[in-house]
Amino acid sequence: MQKIDQENNPQKLENNQSKDPLHGKSLKAIMEFLYDKYGWEKLAEMIDINCFKMNPSINSSLTFLRKTEWARVKVQNLYIYAIKSSKK
Numbered sequence: 001m002q003k004i005d006q007e008n009n010p011q012k013l014e015n016n017q018s019k020d021p022l023h024g025k026s027l028k029a030i031m032e033f034l035y036d037k038y039g040w041e042k043l044a045e046m047i048d049i050n051c052f053k054m055n056p057s058i059n060s061s062l063t064f065l066r067k068t069e070w071a072r073v074k075v076q077n078l079y080i081y082a083i084k085s086s087k088k
Contacts, residue, residue, distance in 0.1 A: 021080050027072070028081045029063060031058050037082055047074045 006045075016070040034043060035058065044052035049071050051064040 021083055022076055025079075027062055027075075030075060031061055031065070034075065034079060034082065046078060047071070049074075053085065 022030075038046065040052055040056040044056070049064070049068075051061045065075055
């Protein structure tokens with residue numbers, strides 16, 4: 001009888017995957033997704049921060065979001081909303 005290695009069992013790994021939609025997503029990947037989906041103008045309407053309004057870029061947004069928790073939380077919440085609404 002073959003012994004099953006539980007650590008390498010794909011079924012076990014599948015069951016233990018995080019339910020958190022942010023798990024494994026970098027802030028850069030989140031910003032690229034949101035930019036592709038909405039563009040800078042719509043992002044600036046949805047989240048009122050200057051890095052989306054004045055000379056917006058992924059890099060300037062990442063710099064600001066890494067330093068500003070309240071803005072990062074808003075971006076992460078928008079990402080969660082966007083992926084959940086696209087699954088419907």
